[in-house]
Amino acid sequence: MTTIDPTADLAAPAPLISRKQIIILGRLGLALLLLWGWQEGAETFGSVFFAYPMDVVRRLIEIAGNGQLVTDLLATLRVSGIGFVLGCVGGVLLPFLLRRSKRWTDAIEPYVLMSQGIPKYALAPWLILWFGIGDLPKLVIVTTVVFYIPFFNVFAGIRGVDQRLVRMARIIGASETKISREVIWNSLLPFFFTSLKVALPRAVGACIVGEFLVSTEGVGHYIEHARELSDTVGVFAGIVVATALVLLVNALVEYLERRALAWRPVDRDMAL
Amino acid sequence: MINGAPLLEVRNLCKRFPTRQGRAPSPWIIRDLTFSVADREFLTIVGPSGAGKSTLLNMIAQVDVASAGEILFQGDKIGTADPKAMRPGLDRRVGYVTQDDNLLPWRTAIDNVLFPLEVQGRLDDKARAHAQVLIDAVGLTGFERYYPHELSGGMRKRAALIRTLVYDPPVILMDEPFGAVDAQTRAQLQEDLLRLWNLGRKTIIFVTHDIAEAILLGDRALVLTRQPARIAAEHMIPIPRPRSVKSFLTLPGFAELYERIRAEVQ
Numbered sequence: 001m002t003t004i005d006p007t008a009d010l011a012a013p014a015p016l017i018s019r020k021q022i023i024i025l026g027r028l029g030l031a032l033l034l035l036w037g038w039q040e041g042a043e044t045f046g047s048v049f050f051a052y053p054m055d056v057v058r059r060l061i062e063i064a065g066n067g068q069l070v071t072d073l074l075a076t077l078r079v080s081g082i083g084f085v086l087g088c089v090g091g092v093l094l095p096f097l098l099r100r101s102k103r104w105t106d107a108i109e110p111y112v113l114m115s116q117g118i119p120k121y122a123l124a125p126w127l128i129l130w131f132g133i134g135d136l137p138k139l140v141i142v143t144t145v146v147f148y149i150p151f152f153n154v155f156a157g158i159r160g161v162d163q164r165l166v167r168m169a170r171i172i173g174a175s176e177t178k179i180s181r182e183v184i185w186n187s188l189l190p191f192f193f194t195s196l197k198v199a200l201p202r203a204v205g206a207c208i209v210g211e212f213l214v215s216t217e218g219v220g221h222y223i224e225h226a227r228e229l230s231d232t233v234g235v236f237a238g239i240v241v242a243t244a245l246v247l248l249v250n251a252l253v254e255y256l257e258r259r260a261l262a263w264r265p266v267d268r269d270m271a272l
Numbered sequence: 273m274i275n276g277a278p279l280l281e282v283r284n285l286c287k288r289f290p291t292r293q294g295r296a297p298s299p300w301i302i303r304d305l306t307f308s309v310a311d312r313e314f315l316t317i318v319g320p321s322g323a324g325k326s327t328l329l330n331m332i333a334q335v336d337v338a339s340a341g342e343i344l345f346q347g348d349k350i351g352t353a354d355p356k357a358m359r360p361g362l363d364r365r366v367g368y369v370t371q372d373d374n375l376l377p378w379r380t381a382i383d384n385v386l387f388p389l390e391v392q393g394r395l396d397d398k399a400r401a402h403a404q405v406l407i408d409a410v411g412l413t414g415f416e417r418y419y420p421h422e423l424s425g426g427m428r429k430r431a432a433l434i435r436t437l438v439y440d441p442p443v444i445l446m447d448e449p450f451g452a453v454d455a456q457t458r459a460q461l462q463e464d465l466l467r468l469w470n471l472g473r474k475t476i477i478f479v480t481h482d483i484a485e486a487i488l489l490g491d492r493a494l495v496l497t498r499q500p501a502r503i504a505a506e507h508m509i510p511i512p513r514p515r516s517v518k519s520f521l522t523l524p525g526f527a528e529l530y531e532r533i534r535a536e537v538q
Contacts, residue, residue, distance in 0.1 A: 155427040162374075164370070164372055164374050165374055165376060167360065167374075168337050168368075168370070168374040169336070169387075169391070170360035170361065171333055171335065171360045171361035171366070171367070171368045172361060172364065172367075172387070172388040172391060172392070172435075172436075172439065173361055173363065173364040173391055173392050175391070178391050181385075182376070182391075183376065186376070186378045189378075197435070263377065263378045263419050264377075264380075265419075265421045
């Protein structure tokens, strides 16, 4: 994230390297440090517990070449993506519906809170019983894991909307639908994007755990399969792929957020 | 000067907020308030802070309920005791310029001004042209694409003012719309309002605690007492129009009226 330094033009001539460049250098330094730690870890604990970074890189190139990477990535992306979207749609729509009626809110809220307490992964055996070993049990888990995050954020966002803006919109003759779409939705966009960023890694995580349990493909399947073969390099490669997947999708959400919230005076959110 | 049946009437209006359980009964904010506004009249209401002026406008705008009494628009009773039956803005016939500009922060100045037309399904080329005339009239030309946080306080007030003018409601309520700006900007805003009002006379109820502002703008000024608000006095303001912020202080009659109202506001 760049911030404009108001004193930049007035201050002494620009330094040799800019603030931004220092930050990038710092990040590179940290990355090297982490890689070194990884390498050291492998040296210390041995290749049964720790894979060497270069072995992981070679493995990644190998599975990228033989198509395994694409197959598994697509499988994980499909399940976590669909589950993520379903969970988000539900988690956004329900608070909007409840906004219209305090009575329904009071009736439903305790059940939402209660159901949140159910550990979703504990449902897995039962879901497999019901839905078999296809995508469906994983989808249900991803959706239910995701749902609560936008739900509570959007709910809080709706409660926090500046009522003066709502009143103004009513006076000029806006319908409740228009108020929801224009005033409420725009007011809670920051909340919405925050919840997306929290929910995203959880969706991928839930999907991978689901794949540990039942699957024939997917990043989780790849990791679990590697573990069964005591293939530490495979486990590490899978983790790297999963992390890269989360970061990639997160970057997409960041981009969408920056576009949607371009009007905001300062970007106060933490840059990931 | 002003004739015809009143456009808006307030009869024996009373207001108190609901008493919380276990507390002493809440006091009356407004008690037996009666007045009327004629079509195209500029009525100013002066009163001390906390006299219930905003509460009064909220009830007329139908965003708050009266405890007793009635409000009539063109002879029809509009007041209701049931909060669910309220019609905020009375089907777009009552505009409301509040103390806060309440501009939507994610919309540019022009999109804020066009917002009422958009929700009312009246956004066409003619409406856009009209909006541009208003924007030019208040000196916002060139700032159309700016977001509210990029505008000065005075510019935001102007945008809020023309956002209400643009859809042309028959009655406009103004609740100290020029508060919280510096004296210079305030004078400029008053000048803008006078000019806009001369372009197309509207029925305006303008609430303020600034006596000079009440005299400068109004055809008639009502003076409210301290809480519970009642009418302490009523003054016709004979200063001829068009008026100017710069010259009216020296006009005969202004100082005398100012002193009288000041004594009544105490």
